[in-house]
Amino acid sequence: MTFNILISDQLSEEGIYPLTQEENMNIVMETALSPEELEEKIVDFDALLVRSSTQVTRSLISKAKNLKIIGRAGVGVDNIDLDAATEHGVIVVNAPNGNTNSAAEHTMAMIMAISRNIPQAYHALKNHQWDRKKYVGVELKDKTLGVVGLGRIGVEVATRAKGQRMNVVAYDPFLTPEKAEKMGIGYGSFEEVVSQADFITVHTPLLKETRHMVNADAFQLMKTGVFIVNCARGGIIDEDALYDAIVSGKVAGAALDVFEEEPFVDHKLLELPEVVATPHLGASTIEAQETVAVDVSRDVIRYLNNDLVKNPVNLPSVARDVMTVIEPYFNLSEKLGAFLIDLTKEVAEEINISYSGDLYGIEVAPLTRNTVKGILKRHLGSSVNDVNALYLAEKKDITVRESKTSAAKGFTNLITVQVKTKSGVRKVSGTLLNGLGPRIVKVDGYSVDVTPKGHMVVIQHIDQPGVIGLVGSLLARHDVNIATMQVDRSDVGGKAIMMLTIDRHLEDKALKELSGLEEIKEVVAIDL
Ligand SMILES: NC(=O)c1ccc[n+]([C@@H]2O[C@H](COP(=O)([O-])OP(=O)(O)OC[C@H]3O[C@@H](n4cnc5c(N)ncnc54)[C@H](O)[C@@H]3O)[C@@H](O)[C@H]2O)c1
Numbered sequence: 218m219t220f221n222i223l224i225s226d227q228l229s230e231e232g233i234y235p236l237t238q239e240e241n242m243n244i245v246m247e248t249a250l251s252p253e254e255l256e257e258k259i260v261d262f263d264a265l266l267v268r269s270s271t272q273v274t275r276s277l278i279s280k281a282k283n284l285k286i287i288g289r290a291g292v293g294v295d296n297i298d299l300d301a302a303t304e305h306g307v308i309v310v311n312a313p314n315g316n317t318n319s320a321a322e323h324t325m326a327m328i329m330a331i332s333r334n335i336p337q338a339y340h341a342l343k344n345h346q347w348d349r350k351k352y353v354g355v356e357l358k359d360k361t362l363g364v365v366g367l368g369r370i371g372v373e374v375a376t377r378a379k380g381q382r383m384n385v386v387a388y389d390p391f392l393t394p395e396k397a398e399k400m401g402i403g404y405g406s407f408e409e410v411v412s413q414a415d416f417i418t419v420h421t422p423l424l425k426e427t428r429h430m431v432n433a434d435a436f437q438l439m440k441t442g443v444f445i446v447n448c449a450r451g452g453i454i455d456e457d458a459l460y461d462a463i464v465s466g467k468v469a470g471a472a473l474d475v476f477e478e479e480p481f482v483d484h485k486l487l488e489l490p491e492v493v494a495t496p497h498l499g500a501s502t503i504e505a506q507e508t509v510a511v512d513v514s515r516d517v518i519r520y521l522n523n524d525l526v527k528n529p530v531n532l533p534s535v536a537r538d539v540m541t542v543i544e545p546y547f548n549l550s551e552k553l554g555a556f557l558i559d560l561t562k563e564v565a566e567e568i569n570i571s572y573s574g575d576l577y578g579i580e581v582a583p584l585t586r587n588t589v590k591g592i593l594k595r596h597l598g599s600s601v602n603d604v605n606a607l608y609l610a611e612k613k614d615i616t617v618r619e620s621k622t623s624a625a626k627g628f629t630n631l632i633t634v635q636v637k638t639k640s641g642v643r644k645v646s647g648t649l650l651n652g653l654g655p656r657i658v659k660v661d662g663y664s665v666d667v668t669p670k671g672h673m674v675v676i677q678h679i680d681q682p683g684v685i686g687l688v689g690s691l692l693a694r695h696d697v698n699i700a701t702m703q704v705d706r707s708d709v710g711g712k713a714i715m716m717l718t719i720d721r722h723l724e725d726k727a728l729k730e731l732s733g734l735e736e737i738k739e740v741v742a743i744d745l
């Protein structure tokens with residue numbers, strides 16, 4: 218089988234050498250495609266290799282019917298819609314180590330450039346101005362460098378700054394006092410770090426939590442005359458707030474390699490003489506480009522040849538033939554988790570997931586992550602993904618157990634999710650029906666048959682004549698159309714369940730009225 222590989226950003230030719238050596242890889246390099254052209258082109262490709270310039274959007278991924286892997290020749294994956302990739306069963310790999318050194322060196326170059334006005338003085342000299350007075354700088358020795366984000370690059374920058382005899386103080390949620398002591402640096406909260414520093418350099422990824430973390434409030438805390446460096450990601454620093462802080466004299470200078478919107482040719486920050494800038498060159502060295510391209514190329518080859526990849530971003534390392542089998546269950550597994558946690562309305566203390574039938578004997582860890590993601594999303598929002606779902610569950614002291622049985626109670630495959638909360642245990646089972654897609658087939662032991670999608674109402678009631686009619690007419694009074702209805706009971710006149718799918722979200726007023734009916738024990742509205 219031949220695989221089509223599209224390279225849509227400028228990658229090192231030496232770096233993609235491993236790919237070119239594979240007989241079954243057809244490589245196309247097109248680095249000037251518009252987003253529309255890329256969406257048209259991607260249909261035929263099995264792999265897409267990018268740097269930071271290509272925006273790998275949900276729309277692009279949804280058009281990429283054959284796409285199996287996205288390789289990011291670099292670290293930051295904020296240009297890739299990871300959720301969309303995961304949902305479509307597309308694995309994302311990156312090259313997290315290959316450009317660390319180059320980015321750290323570039324950061325040091327920027328710190329040096331700005332402390333001694335080198336770009337400004339050079340520019341003046343090129344314009345025939347010999348001005349020694351204007352470009353008096355400051356020494357780095359004995360100054361404090363505040364490092365925000367002490368990961369791969371942050372550590373390298375801190376180490377180099379110590380070589381310049383700077384004092385280093387860092388903030389990173391994972392930084393322990395022991396690690397700081399071992400590195401010979403100080404540590405503190407974000408506020409403590411930015412208020413102590415003479416130079417501040419950021420090295421976090423761009424996340425919801427880090428977007429504009431250096432904002433007007435942060436500038437308020439800083440020393441007057443502070444220098445700001447960003448060789449990580451545009452958006453970590455609020456550019457408007459930085460502009461104001463430079464104009465007001467709070468910030469003496471800024472060195473920027475990255476920007477909120479890239480690329481650009483005009484930027485208001487560049488009109489300020491205190492700003493030095495490079496066009497996202499942190500990783501642009503011959504060495505880094507070769508290494509990152511080799512790293513992603515090798516992972517693409519591994520994945521397409523059914524081997525485990527080294528640097529997966531959105532999934533645990535799983536062979537492609539396994540992925541192909543479990544991919545159809547992704548939607549079902551997440552929906553079961555989301556459905557169940559909406560049903561309980563409480564925080565999970567324990568999660569048990571059992572896999573039966575066809576799923577016996579298959580690597581199901583990615584499905585477990587996906588289910589846990591569905592459960593945690595209710596309280597933690599979109600910060601949960603397949604990569605961090607189990608980690609976050611552990612952090613919240615939620616026990617996650619996975620089990621398998623070959624018998625699937627009459628179904629060819631069955632996933633049962635059980636959640637223990639402080640009020641008790643609830644469970645839901647789902648199956649993937651051949652050709653018909655996912656179905657919820659059991660809720661708390663009652664049999665149902667519902668597609669886990671859209672707006673639902675789950676009603677626990679007493680099995681007696683007239684209840685269905687009451688529910689139907691109450692919903693009709695609220696202009697809620699019932700699309701489907703399922704009923705099951707424990708025994709005649711005993712406990713029963715009614716599961717409705719409706720055409721729109723059930724408002725609180727109707728929900729309250731339903732809950733007020735004597736025959737009804739519990740009503741829950743669920744939107745999946
Ligand atoms: N300019 C360039 O060309 C270039 C080159 C390489 C990397 N980068 C960027 O540099 C950044 C760092 O890369 P890396 O390889 O060191 O990543 P990394 O994952 O090794 O380190 C990131 C660190 O940030 C920390 N962090 C996360 N949220 C934080 C928060 N709210 N506050 C403080 N710290 C937080 C993490 O704990 C982690 O230690 C990334 O944004 C990457 O995309 C830019």
Ligand SMILES: O=C(O)[C@H](O)COP(=O)(O)O
Nearest residue numbers: 268269270291292293500
């Ligand atoms: O995150 C990264 O690896 C850097 O920002 C490099 O991006 P680039 O590959 O577009 O130079």
